[in-house]
Amino acid sequence: MAGPLYSIPGTTPSAASADPPPAQPPVADGARTVAAVLAQTQAGAVMDELERDLVGLAPVKARIREIAALLVIDKLRLNLGLSAASPSLHMSFVGNPGTGKTTVALRMATILHRLGYIRKGHLVAVTRDDLVGQYIGHTAPKTKEVLKKAMGGVLFIDEAYYLYRPENERDYGQEAIEILLQVMENQRDDLVVILAGYKDRMETFFQSNPGMRSRIAHHVDFPDYQAADLLQIADKMLAQQHYHFGPGARAAFVEYLERRLTQPQFANARSVRNALERARLRQASRLFGDQERELTADDLTTISEADIRASRVFQDAAAAPKK
Amino acid sequence: MMTNPTGRVTQGQFSFLPDLTDAEIVLQVEYGLSKGYAWSVEYTDDAHPRNTYWEMYGMPMFDLKDAAGVMTELAACRATFPEHYIRLMAFDSTRGIESVAMSFIVNRPSKEPGFGLVRMEGRNREIRYTVHSYATDRPENERGGQ
Ligand SMILES: Nc1ncnc2c1ncn2[C@@H]1O[C@H](COP(=O)(O)OP(=O)(O)O)[C@@H](O)[C@H]1O
Numbered sequence: 152m153a154g155p156l157y158s159i160p161g162t163t164p165s166a167a168s169a170d171p172p173p174a175q176p177p178v179a180d181g182a183r184t185v186a187a188v189l190a191q192t193q194a195g196a197v198m199d200e201l202e203r204d205l206v207g208l209a210p211v212k213a214r215i216r217e218i219a220a221l222l223v224i225d226k227l228r229l230n231l232g233l234s235a236a237s238p239s240l241h242m243s244f245v246g247n248p249g250t251g252k253t254t255v256a257l258r259m260a261t262i263l264h265r266l267g268y269i270r271k272g273h274l275v276a277v278t279r280d281d282l283v284g285q286y287i288g289h290t291a292p293k294t295k296e297v298l299k300k301a302m303g304g305v306l307f308i309d310e311a312y313y314l315y316r317p318e319n320e321r322d323y324g325q326e327a328i329e330i331l332l333q334v335m336e337n338q339r340d341d342l343v344v345i346l347a348g349y350k351d352r353m354e355t356f357f358q359s360n361p362g363m364r365s366r367i368a369h370h371v372d373f374p375d376y377q378a379a380d381l382l383q384i385a386d387k388m389l390a391q392q393h394y395h396f397g398p399g400a401r402a403a404f405v406e407y408l409e410r411r412l413t414q415p416q417f418a419n420a421r422s423v424r425n426a427l428e429r430a431r432l433r434q435a436s437r438l439f440g441d442q443e444r445e446l447t448a449d450d451l452t453t454i455s456e457a458d459i460r461a462s463r464v465f466q467d468a469a470a471a472p473k474k
Numbered sequence: 475m476m477t478n479p480t481g482r483v484t485q486g487q488f489s490f491l492p493d494l495t496d497a498e499i500v501l502q503v504e505y506g507l508s509k510g511y512a513w514s515v516e517y518t519d520d521a522h523p524r525n526t527y528w529e530m531y532g533m534p535m536f537d538l539k540d541a542a543g544v545m546t547e548l549a550a551c552r553a554t555f556p557e558h559y560i561r562l563m564a565f566d567s568t569r570g571i572e573s574v575a576m577s578f579i580v581n582r583p584s585k586e587p588g589f590g591l592v593r594m595e596g597r598n599r600e601i602r603y604t605v606h607s608y609a610t611d612r613p614e615n616e617r618g619g620q
């Protein structure tokens with residue numbers, strides 16, 4: 152920083168005191184090409200990571216690229232002095248549970264931060280209970296406290312439609328929505344709001360809250376995963392935790408997925424995570440039962456076919472034909 | 475009894491300097507946040523040097539990542555009490571410290587009432603002194619500007 156920002160009373164103020172520097176240096180200063188912006192801000196690296204780490208989700212990735220493209224071009228325009236209104240960045244992520252909405256929101260926060268659209272890049276994830284109070288006068292302070300924590304980053308509101316309860320006209324959720332709307336409009340530079348939830352319920356929510364719809368610039372659809380995607384996700388999850396499928400286990404897991412997909416309460420990648428969690432438990436108790444055996448690294452990292460086939464999903468299926 | 479020629483209350487940090495601009499306040503708040511301090515906003519109509527506890531404007535703000543939250547609260551306080559003294563305080567909750575680490579005035583009445591020195595004569599021509607806030611000469615609901 153060049154010189155102090157203050158001046159001693161009685162002296163002529165220095166040039167610096169008239170115009171203090173912004174809290175954060177502008178990113179990608181002087182860049183003239185898309186590549187330069189991506190490189191200087193390292194937003195490109197995050198987008199590549201998103202591409203690589205997340206299985207499937209082709210339409211989502213395409214949308215994220217579109218949004219990033221808009222922001223990068225905006226940066227370039229700014230560098231040439233072509234000002235534009237600061238873009239509205241509030242988004243809605245709709246899709247079934249476990250389709251990666253929270254995961255992508257986290258990456259989105261990083262991308263927005265790298266490109267300089269939010270100052271800190273953290274994500275605050277909340278639900279109705281974090282915003283709405285129990286009695287009169289409780290909601291506004293609660294919502295404002297959350298908003299203050301989210302400033303500089305992304306506020307992620309999961310199952311946002313629960314904020315609106317038409318059956319109770321005195322529901323405090325409406326108050327939270329109004330405060331949100333105000334901040335989304337007036338403090339665009341301070342935070343980005345992402346609403347998440349089921350597609351149909353979000354649609355109903357927007358229909359009864361046109362103010363909210365009009366402030367959301369980007370709607371992103373998260374499709375359900377195909378079985379092949381889920382298998383790949385399982386491989387990734389296992390690798391991350393230093394496990395792998397033993398002989399026959401992968402094929403068993405494919406079968407598992409086929410059955411599980413048709414059952415109710417299927418939650419996409421989250422169900423995969425939970426299934427693997429349970430398989431790890433079974434592996435551990437299998438090894439635990441054999442107390443004298445010397446365990447090799449291979450023993451400790453292998454999920455066997457039996458660990459998968461012991462799942463309730465297979466038992467139910469086996470029991471069903473007998474009925 | 476203003477002992478400084480500018481006729482301004484000098485309490486806390488930076489109080490001999492011209493008022494901080496909002497951009498400068500943001501820099502201070504960011505510094506405090508980087509140290510993990512919790513900021514709070516307080517106001518009073520009587521900046522008597524012995525008036526340690528001002529009124530709290532909302533709760534202290536824990537777990538903030540960015541100064542914008544503090545500035546939002548400050549803007550609301552200024553709108554409510556434009557002619558009061560307002561200060562920002564940073565609380566360091568580190569075990570063993572647990573006290574105010576930073577404090578500075580961010581809003582003043584347009585005319586600062588100042589203080590007077592009161593001399594009270596006691597027995598044997600003994601003189602006792604005390605500082606009197608002119609602000610308190612008026613009823614509470616009439617203080618804070620004209
Ligand atoms: N495309 C993907 N590739 C790898 N893991 C994924 C993918 N999508 C989701 N997951 C994993 O699935 C779990 C649930 O995802 P999450 O983002 O919480 O879903 P949602 O918020 O839509 O319910 C997380 O543990 C996440 O890491």
Ligand SMILES: [Mg+2]
Nearest residue numbers: 249252253309
């Ligand atoms: Mg989620």
